[in-house]
Amino acid sequence: MPTCMTIMRLRAMLHILEITLNNELDVLAARQRTRQIAAVCGFTLHEQTRLSTAVSELARRATSEDRPGHVALDLSEGEERQMFVITVLDRVSYLKSSNVINSEAAHEFIAKAAGQPSVRHFLDSVEFNVTSDGAMIMLSKARPLAAPYLDLADIESAVIQLTPLPSHVAASAAGRQAREAKIENDSLSSENRHLHQQTDLLVSADQRKDEFLAILAHELRGPLSAVAMAAQILAKGTLSPTQAVNFGQLISRQAGHMNRIVEDLLDVSRIVRNEVSIENELVDLREVISSAAEQIAPAAQRRNHEVVLRQPEVGVYVLGDRTRLVQVVGNLMGNSVRYTPEGGNIEVALTAQLSQICISVSDDGIGISAELLPSLFDMFKQAERSTDGRNSGLGLGLALVGVNRENGKNRALSQRRQTMANFSAG
Secondary structure, X not given: OOHHHHHHOOOXXXXXXXEEEOOHHHHHHHHHHHHHHHHHOOOOHHHHHHHHHHHHHHHHHOOOOOOOEEEEEEEEEOOOOEEEEEEEEEOOHHHHHOOOOOHHHHHHHHHHHHOOOOHHHHOOEEEEEEEOOEEEEEEEEEOOOOOOOOOHHHHHHXXXXXXXXXXXXXXXXXXXXXXXXXXXXXXXXXXHHHHHHHHHHHHHHHHHHHHHHHHHHHHHHHHHHHHHHHHHHHHHOOOOHHHHHHHHHHHHHHHXXXXXXXXXXXXXXXXXXXXXXXXXXXXXXXXXXXXXXXXXXXXXXXXXXXXXXXXXXXXXXXXXXXXXXXXXXHHHHHHHHHHOOOOOEEEEEEEEEOOEEEEEEEEOOOOOOOOOHHHOOOOOOOOOOOOOXXXXXXXXXXXXXXXXXXXXXXXXXXXXXXXXXXXXEO
16 A cells, blocks of 8 residues: 555544556446445445446546556544545546645545536545645545444455456456467567577578588688699699690689689678678670670580570660679579589570560579578578589579679669669579
């Protein structure tokens, strides 16, 4: 019981019960309990209704989940008769009425708050006090003269024998509790599912990282071994000029391969730090495709692939980053080279219709499994590697394609450009 309410009931009072006002159901309970206790006190049906209505209106104003009020029902020893005392602690609406300082104004406030203009004439006393804890409103009504005296034992017996709250109130309260429990359980279940999903993603990412490091070591060991071997042979000075040139070309090729690996790793670092930049300029996509084809030409020739470029005779211009566009197309074509058997066919087609431009890369290789499609552009994700190392790579190619594609879209949107480029791998 709040201290200020206890102080106001220091007079000889028999405490009956108290209701905390969190929501509308508590208001209904306060109204019904007031009616029941009023009946125990011997009030007529009409008097019970007026008292319960006054409590209902005052309780509704004092209801809050953040600052709940209280309704206390007591019996006080009067000069001649016992008094039925209703005390309402209002922590909400009193803030708007804290200027009430005299008894006359207090009666008017109570009458207005209770929705009964004549409540001041019906009640025997109305006390109103504002404290730091809220507004204390005390309504008192003398029990009928013919009503028998009630002592503590009588009060305790009456409270025990109070009839249950109406079924709709009890059902509403039970339903509210069930709904709140269900909402809480659903929320916990949703959080658990989310945590499990996040855990699975973290475990999967950790596994892919380990696989990536193993692949990276394998990818670097091959060219490093070749470079070391060629350097040792050249250092002996026993080679013919033709052999020296061949070994020099070997070193150059392997250095270029390692350089591309390092560039991909740097791109990964930029992606993680969200530092991938797009420099827009007017670019002819035919030159982009030709440059990408030149990059993969040595690998395609080693595997006897036939690479066909189908492009319009006139320029196809877009606003974009030439370096990134070459990287995107080169990675797509490199994927085709890697997963197409020797002697296979690779086709790159460029088509333009109005503002829609499409670059498609197709081949007659092993294709992409349905299971891999949802994670096609994920970092370090790639198809199953062959045992002979032919399907090598770091699993970064399509991830970089996806990042460059999204960055290009975002930059185009921010600059309100209408140019759009779609990239698809078949």
